[in-house]
Amino acid sequence: MATATMPVAADLAADVTPIPFLDLVEPHRAREEEFVAAFRTALRTAAFVGGPEVEQFEREFAAWVGTTHCAGVANGTDSLRFIFLSLGLEPGDEVITASHTFIATSEAISQAGGRPVFVDIDPVTMTLDPAAVAAAITPRTVGIVPVHLYGQCADMDSLLALAAQHGLWVVEDAAQAHGARYRGRSAGSMGTAGSFSFYPGKNLGSCGEGGAVTTSDAAILDGVRRLREHGQREKYVHVSEGYNGRLHAIQAAILRIKLRDQDAANAGRQQVARWYQEALADVPELTLPQVAPWAEHVWHLYVVRTANREALRQALVAARIGVGLHYPIPLHRQEAYAHLGYAPGSLPVTEQAAAELLSLPMFPSLSQAQVERVAQTIRRHFGR
Ligand SMILES: Cc1ncc(COP(=O)(O)O)c(C=O)c1O
Known part of the structure; x- marks a missing residue:
């Protein structure tokens, strides 16, 4: 589904066209x-x-x-x-x-x-x-x-x-x-x-x-x-x-x-995920999402982890790249569930994830050039 060809690196740096986090217009155009x-x-x-x-x-x-x-x-x-x-x-x-x-x-x-x-x-x-x-x-x-x-x-x-x-x-x-x-x-x-x-x-x-x-x-x-x-x-x-x-x-x-188009739409997301995995493989500050041995992943979201999440988020927003946080406050630490009495630190893996996760743009028609621009912005942020 994502077909645009990749421009050379110099073009990417100069490009400030917004990359949305999600495109809900394009999927309805063809039909x-x-x-x-x-x-x-x-x-x-x-x-x-x-x-x-x-x-x-x-x-x-x-x-x-x-x-x-x-x-x-x-x-x-x-x-x-x-x-x-x-x-x-x-x-x-x-x-x-x-x-x-x-x-x-x-x-x-x-x-x-x-x-x-x-x-x-x-x-x-x-x-x-x-x-x-x-x-x-x-x-x-x-x-x-x-x-x-x-x-x-x-x-x-x-x-x-x-x-x-x-x-x-x-x-x-x-x-x-x-x-x-x-x-x-x-x-x-x-x-x-x-x-x-x-x-x-x-x-x-x-x-x-x-x-x-x-x-x-x-x-x-x-x-x-x-x-x-x-x-x-x-x-x-x-x-x-x-x-x-x-x-x-x-x-x-x-x-x-x-x-009728859902399998193709999921395949589009899988292609986008492969581009991200390749383009971001050499950034040690990032933990990339992993596919479990049992899974056929359909990439509703592409979520990376990094220790200083806020700095990376700001760098992406400054480059006009849409990002999301899924989810910044775990449910057991929400006011709505204070009555259940979960102390800070009671679910450590969840709490660390909530502090480190950052969702990058992900939708079936995201192009390889757009993925490369997101990746280049991230690599530059980490000085690579
Ligand atoms: C994991 C999960 N469960 C349930 C829901 C609720 O779906 P809806 O917004 O259609 O009520 C959502 C989506 O918002 C969700 O992401």
Whole structure:
């Protein structure tokens, strides 16, 4: 996908054209007429929420992920919350997850009535450390939520084995991992259920909000379908209270069009990552992201580590290169979780990562010339 040729080094130094952190315009250019046609169809059929586009997308996304079922929902927080509610959390039930993630993961656990238990991550993959999970299991533990962060799957065999040993469920937060694989198995297909977000910046993003639950468990499918529709099984027959958590038909139509290109879009990200790995290999001050032996990484983010992160961030911003921090304050140190009582230093790998990580521009159409300019700015910053 990224095709521009590389200019000579002198051109790169002189170039101050902004390089965005993320480009959300370009991915919609090639198929703009199809998106407009989808919107026109929705207008002319008045199919706005639910309906055939949503059902068709659910079938196609389930087939792509490799589960029997998929239920489209309003966003990737609802998908987590509806899964946890369907699993029937009781007050005081403990759910083990990472602190190094977006707050939606733990928010959904609390809002479904459980208690998030934050554990440390593996320093190489930045995903749940199975040894830390094992150490955190108590008689109150009911489940494990691995987050396939930045586009790479957590160590699922170890986590699934632990879950089987202790009778726990596993829910995969795959919001950042559309199409990622673990030893050939697709993110969102390995646990009791998988949760996806289609927020615009995700690997598969809608043109608004969206989310999905993938599962081969009919009871979870039934629970999620009920909860997204005010607890109703049929119109105005409510077996419980629920939520307004439906996927919009226009977003489903857009997602159906984009899903056709998703493997190519992920391949574009993989090419960009290869360019970064080559261009930055000779900078000892940087730790580059690593791909675990089990992983097919889909590079939602390209995240490097360096001891003096702020100086590098400023150098990149001065060169008009967009950067991000994912995530600067770990969840266990957020004010929102002060009541859980995690002391500073309680999750050392997570805390060090939060202080050192810097996300570089990453999107499928980033060109080799742009990657080279980012790399050259970094090399110069470190005097190379
Ligand atoms: C790891 C993770 N989980 C959950 C979510 C929540 O998704 P959404 O923003 O669609 O609610 C996100 C994205 O924002 C995320 O990155």
